[in-house]
Amino acid sequence: RNAGKILRYAMEFFEEAFDDEFSSCLKEVKQLLDLMGQVHDCDVNIPTLNIQLREIRSFNRATLNPKDRIRTKALVDLIRADQNRRLTMFSDACTVIARWDTENFKQRVVQSMIKV
Helix, strand or coil: CHHHHHHHHHHHHHHHHCCHHHHHHHHHHHHHHHHHHHHHHHHHHHHHHHHHHHHHHHHHHHCCCHHHCCCCHHHHHHHHHHHHHHHHHHHHHHHHHHHHHHCCHHHHHHHHHCCC
């Protein structure tokens, strides 16, 4: 992801020097990096949410009055939804990268920089 950011910034810097095909390649890079950023957000959020869930469950075990317990269903549902979202987005990112390999994306970028 970080190496992709460097590529993106370099492409953005030189975008005006090249044609529409280069801009199209840059757009694809941006879309992949946005997707990878969302995967990273899940990678950060899911463990934090799990810590919160463990703390609530610990509190609930220590609470004598059942009425004082905190419900965890919404948090559990949120964690599962984020996990599923992360898996889907990661799969989508892998699909894009695999497509780039089969369609020779690197060559497309290079060709878009060659002046004819």
